[in-house]
Amino acid sequence: MAQTIKILIAEANLETRVGLKKLLLTAPVLPGKEIEIVSEAEGVKEVEVLAAKSSPDIILMSTNLKDIGGVEVSCRIAQTFVNSSVIIISEHPLSQDELKKAMLSGIRSFLVQPIDQQELHKVIGEIFELNSQRREKLPGATVSVPVDKPKIIAMFGAKGGVGRTLISTNLAVSMAESLKPQNKKIALIDLDLQFGDIAIMLNLTPAKTIVGLSKEINELGNIDEELLESYLIKYRDNLAVLPAPLKPEEADLIQAEHIERILDLIKNRYHYTIVDCSRTLSESILVALGMADTIILLLTMDIPTIKNAKLSLEVMEKLGFSPKIKIVLNRAYTKMGISIAEVKEALASPIMELIPSDGRVAIPSVNEGIPFVIKYPKSNISKSIKSLADKIVESPDKIKPKKWWK
Numbered sequence: 001m002a003q004t005i006k007i008l009i010a011e012a013n014l015e016t017r018v019g020l021k022k023l024l025l026t027a028p029v030l031p032g033k034e035i036e037i038v039s040e041a042e043g044v045k046e047v048e049v050l051a052a053k054s055s056p057d058i059i060l061m062s063t064n065l066k067d068i069g070g071v072e073v074s075c076r077i078a079q080t081f082v083n084s085s086v087i088i089i090s091e092h093p094l095s096q097d098e099l100k101k102a103m104l105s106g107i108r109s110f111l112v113q114p115i116d117q118q119e120l121h122k123v124i125g126e127i128f129e130l131n132s133q134r135r136e137k138l139p140g141a142t143v144s145v146p147v148d149k150p151k152i153i154a155m156f157g158a159k160g161g162v163g164r165t166l167i168s169t170n171l172a173v174s175m176a177e178s179l180k181p182q183n184k185k186i187a188l189i190d191l192d193l194q195f196g197d198i199a200i201m202l203n204l205t206p207a208k209t210i211v212g213l214s215k216e217i218n219e220l221g222n223i224d225e226e227l228l229e230s231y232l233i234k235y236r237d238n239l240a241v242l243p244a245p246l247k248p249e250e251a252d253l254i255q256a257e258h259i260e261r262i263l264d265l266i267k268n269r270y271h272y273t274i275v276d277c278s279r280t281l282s283e284s285i286l287v288a289l290g291m292a293d294t295i296i297l298l299l300t301m302d303i304p305t306i307k308n309a310k311l312s313l314e315v316m317e318k319l320g321f322s323p324k325i326k327i328v329l330n331r332a333y334t335k336m337g338i339s340i341a342e343v344k345e346a347l348a349s350p351i352m353e354l355i356p357s358d359g360r361v362a363i364p365s366v367n368e369g370i371p372f373v374i375k376y377p378k379s380n381i382s383k384s385i386k387s388l389a390d391k392i393v394e395s396p397d398k399i400k401p402k403k404w405w406k
């Protein structure tokens, strides 16, 4: 199978950018490799956002950018995005002084316009090859190589108390257990930034939370995977938790950009990231929903919740999220004055999983801080979580709820 080299192009001039794309995509110069242009940027700010988002292998940095250009900006990008290789493209050969700066900041190569297609492909191929060899030689390289096809699952519910935290925690623990033999790692993130209670449900006393991590991002401009790991609490060998702030007022210190950076980094290391979202569609939550591969819209069988779920579906449809939304019905029960079929009809969507209501299992488990999938693994509610976990792992598209309610 061909290896994909992900490239970000940064160039203010559209025509030059189109020319560069043509040079990259029209010559099969690299055997066994294919080039994918993951993003295009006109200015340095865009480069920062897009590089964080798409983790390119190569950043082709023109010295002609919309906001500020020049060699120094490329050096800054090379120092910030250490996992990407920066190639400078300039109109003129670099001066001795610029060359020195470029070398010191880890710029991998530079090319002068007009660019020779064969040389461009040769340089890209060599850099990519060298990087692959270096990764293989690194001690513990298996840990730092990004995981294959990571998935983010956002647990959203448009009303309080629908069971987001209960289901997220139990789902994460269940997935960690069932995926352990395959060496898969799970992360659980509490994005209920004001009143998050994942820590309580797992009986954890966090010393560090997401607010500290966000402050580090502010101070350092960026964070690496090691720093991220120091903020995660190990709940199981393959399950790490990022707790919400301990005080509601700290929520204001966390911005959407922090969430984006954190999720981006977590994805490199964890196969499945489960995000317990707050009930509001804040900017941070929208970022998480946007980055998610699957959005679980959790609801219970009462009219106000169903109404809010419908409204959320409408908003998310406008945002283009519809294809990844899966409905999960919590506390599903046939004698609720409203039937499961009626809920399905009201939402005009299939239901991915039905979770029974079981206070005798859920309440002691919450109060003791022991997930019910551990404390009561044979209960129906635990079985439904296991079934949900299996569907997420297999393919969220195979929607066939188990008919335990019949």
Ligand SMILES: Nc1ncnc2c1ncn2[C@@H]1O[C@H](COP(=O)(O)OP(=O)(O)OP(=O)(O)O)[C@@H](O)[C@H]1O
Pocket: 157, 159, 160, 161, 162, 163, 164, 165, 166, 167, 192, 279, 330, 331, 355, 356, 357, 358, 359, 362, 363, 366, 381
């Ligand atoms: N399937 C269930 N069976 C029994 N009890 C349940 C079930 N789901 C949720 N509960 C109860 O509802 C309570 C609230 O659940 P949870 O805290 O997970 O909801 P939430 O959506 O995260 O709420 P919040 O809006 O406060 O974040 C739990 O403490 C639990 O006792």
Ligand SMILES: [Mg+2]
Pocket: 164, 165, 166, 192, 196, 197
């Ligand atoms: Mg909650």
